[in-house]
Amino acid sequence: MQIVKHPNPTSADERAKRMLDPGFGKVFTDHMVTIRWSEGQGWHDAQIGPRQPFQIDPAASVLHYAQEIFEGMKAYRSGNAVTLFRPLENAARFARSAERLAMPVLPDDLFIAAVEALVRTDADWIPDQDGASLYLRPFMFANESFLGVRAATEYMFCVIASPAGAYFKGGAKPVKLWVSDDYTRAAPGGTGAAKCGGNYAASLVAQQQAVAKGCDQVVFLDAAEHRWVEELGGMNMFFVFDDNTLRTPPLGTILPGITRASILILAAEQGLKVEQAPYDIDSWKADAASGRLKEAFACGTAAVVAAVGEIRWTGGEQLVGGGVEGPVTTALRDELTGIQRGSRDDRHNWRHTITL
Ligand code: PLP
Ligand code: COI
Numbered sequence: 485m486q487i488v489k490h491p492n493p494t495s496a497d498e499r500a501k502r503m504l505d506p507g508f509g510k511v512f513t514d515h516m517v518t519i520r521w522s523e524g525q526g527w528h529d530a531q532i533g534p535r536q537p538f539q540i541d542p543a544a545s546v547l548h549y550a551q552e553i554f555e556g557m558k559a560y561r562s563g564n565a566v567t568l569f570r571p572l573e574n575a576a577r578f579a580r581s582a583e584r585l586a587m588p589v590l591p592d593d594l595f596i597a598a599v600e601a602l603v604r605t606d607a608d609w610i611p612d613q614d615g616a617s618l619y620l621r622p623f624m625f626a627n628e629s630f631l632g633v634r635a636a637t638e639y640m641f642c643v644i645a646s647p648a649g650a651y652f653k654g655g656a657k658p659v660k661l662w663v664s665d666d667y668t669r670a671a672p673g674g675t676g677a678a679k680c681g682g683n684y685a686a687s688l689v690a691q692q693q694a695v696a697k698g699c700d701q702v703v704f705l706d707a708a709e710h711r712w713v714e715e716l717g718g719m720n721m722f723f724v725f726d727d728n729t730l731r732t733p734p735l736g737t738i739l740p741g742i743t744r745a746s747i748l749i750l751a752a753e754q755g756l757k758v759e760q761a762p763y764d765i766d767s768w769k770a771d772a773a774s775g776r777l778k779e780a781f782a783c784g785t786a787a788v789v790a791a792v793g794e795i796r797w798t799g800g801e802q803l804v805g806g807g808v809e810g811p812v813t814t815a816l817r818d819e820l821t822g823i824q825r826g827s828r829d830d831r832h833n834w835r836h837t838i839t840l
Contacts, residue, residue, distance in 0.1 A: 658793025
C-alpha cells in the first residue's frame with residue numbers, strides 16, 4: 485500500500501480539542517484508504533492518502549442506483565496496545581454484502597490490511613478516555629459513469645476513521661423505542677442481511693417518526709405479518725425473561741450483528757438459556773407489563789449495549805424493566821467491553837492486536 489502523508493495534518497492542540505468530546509461520527513482523522521476496482525484490472529491503486537473529497541461524475545451509478553455497502557468497527561487503545569474486535573467477521577460480512585449487491589469481493593487480507601494501515605497512520609487519533617474508541621468505516625461504491633441499470637464495472641473501496649464517544653446523546657441512559665406500524669426495513673429475498681446504504685435510506689422516515697415521538701430508535705417488525713420483532717434502525721435486539729432465558733430474533737432478514745453473535749456466546753457462558761427465536765410485538769407489550777420480560781437491550785458496534793427502558797407505539801406506551809437498566813444487561817456489557825478493551829480474559833481470541 486502506497487502511503488502519502490497529509491501535507492498539512494491537524495496540529496496536536498487542535499486534535500486534542502476535537503477529541504475531547506467527539507460524540508459520534510462528527511470528527512474525522514487526517515487520512516483515508518482508497519483502493520480501486522475495475523473489470524479489466526481487478527483491485528489496484530491501493531493507497532493511504534490525505535482525507536479529501538472524491539471527484540465523482542454526476543452519472544456515477546452509486547448516485548442513481550445506490551450500489552453501496554459499508555462496515556462499522558472500532559479500534560481500542562489499552563495502554564500501548566491497539567486492538568480491533570473480530571475484524572475478520574467484518575471482512576466476511578463485507579464480502580457477503582458485496583455479493584448481494586453484485587459488487588466485487590475485496591479479499592479478507594486486503595480488507596484487514598487496509599484497516600490496519602489506516603489505524604497505524606492515524607494512531608494519534610485513537611481516544612483513550614472511558615468508552616471512547618476510533619470508529620472505522622470501510623465502504624465501497626459503484627463509480628462507473630453509466631445510466632443503464634446493471635452492476636457497474638468500476639468501484640471505489642475506502643476506509644475513513646472517526647474518534648467516537650457514546651452513540652446516544654444520553655450516554656448510558658436506557659433508550660426509548662418507537663414501534664413503527666407503517667414502515668418495514670426488510671423483506672424475505674431483499675437486502676436486510678446486507679449492510680448496504682439503501683437499507684438505511686429506507687429506515688430514515690421511520691427514524692424521524694421515532695424522534696417525533698420522543699424516542700431514540702425505531703423498532704422494525706417483519707414485512708409479511710407485521711408482527712415479529714426484527715431489529716432497530718441500526719442495532720440488534722435482545723430480551724431477558726424471568727426464567728433466565730435470553731432471546732434474540734433469528735437471522736434471515738436482519739443484519740447478522742457481530743455484537744449479537746458475541747453476546748450469544750458470552751450469555752451462554754454466563755449461564756443464561758440462549759435462544760434465537762421469533763418474538764412478537766404483542767407479547768413484548770404484555771410481557772413487559774406483567775414482568776415476565778425483565779430486561780431488553782439493543783446492541784451494535786456503534787451503540788455497544790444499550791438498555792431499553794420504554795417502548796411506545798400508536799396509542800400506547802409501556803416501561804420495560806421498570807425503565808432502568810437491569811443486571812443481565814450490565815453484566816453482558818461489562819464482559820463484552822472488558823474483552824474489547826483488554827481488562828477481561830480474551831478466551832475466544834476475539835482481540836486482534838495491531839502493532840504500531
Ligand atoms: N443491525 C443494524 C441494522 C445495524 O446497522 C447494526 C450495526 O452495524 C447492527 C445491527 C449491529 O451489527 P454489529 O454488531 O456487527 O455492529
Ligand atoms: C454500527 O454500529 O457500526 C453501524 O453501522 C450502525 C449505525 C447506526 C452507526
